[in-house]
Amino acid sequence: MAEPLFDRLCLIGAGLIGGSIARRAKERGDLAREVVISARTGKTLDRVRELGFADRVEESAAKAVEGADCVILCVPVGAYAAVMAEIAPHLKPGAILSDVGSTKGSVIRDLEPLLPAGVHLVPAHPMAGTEFSGPDSGFATLFENRYVILTPAPGTDAEATAKVREMWARCGSMIECMDATTHDKVVAIVSHLPHLIAFTICGTADDLSEETRESVLKFAASGFRDFTRIAGSDVAMWRDVFLNNRAAVLEMLARFTEDAQAFGRAIRWGEEDFIVDRIQRGRKIRKELIEHKQA
Secondary structure: OOOOOEEEEEEEOOOHHHHHHHHHHHHHOOOEEEEEEEOOOHHHHHHHHHHOOOOEEEOOHHHHHOOOOEEEEOOOHHHHHHHHHHHHHHOOOOOEEEEOOOOOHHHHHHHHHHOOOOOEEEOEEEOOOOOOOOOOOOOOOOOOOOEEEEOOOOOOOHHHHHHHHHHHHHOOOEEEEOOHHHHHHHHHHHHHHHHHHHHHHHHHHHOOOHHHHHHHHHOOOHHHHHHHHHHOOOHHHHHHHHHHOHHHHHHHHHHHHHHHHHHHHHHHOOOHHHHHHHHHHHHHHHHHHHHOOOO
């Protein structure tokens, strides 16, 4: 077994992503010699102790990060600024600060101004997840064969970036690097917009008359069920995603709205060729996802 990458790995947050990193670390033994976890509520901390996937649990985030070689923020991105204000004075020189947030421009905006000298910021986004949340939701294989996108700013310490890359490789992930702006546009179309559509469709169904609504729930076909799966995602996380990736989400929503209206016009006027083209393009994308083992 390879030597552990870090002496002490600190995770702020113990939900699906944080809990899965911790479980992977405990299972493999090559991520860190010690895993420290801090979370917002006493109930979560008690559950982490019961589940046993941390070596140490700290109520105070400031105390949790003391002496840590690597600190990973695993909380909703809207909480980053407040968490950073609390932990910044306690980060040791040479430490790596990373995260798992679904937006990256806002992460750099909220963390860089408070970053102590000698601490290296390497933002990351694991493109993995389920609709479940909380300390019971994580599992050690969550990141296997899933992409993790790193968005280090120009001039970031190369060794720190390499260590974060290696950590995710040991979690079973495939790693890509890109700038934060490109990242936010990419995830707006592949993740944020689909969730927005799912939340909206479920809201539309919920607003139907009671008789129709009951029939929708009773006879829901697989398409509607697929939407309800991602619509069951964590409220705080997705509220913060939409508010912190506002420009990219609105840009992709505008494009989608135009395309949806064009599809609607084709249906209205019986434009069979247009309809067939859109269905075929959808099948093509699905086939390519399967070929890339991302289905």
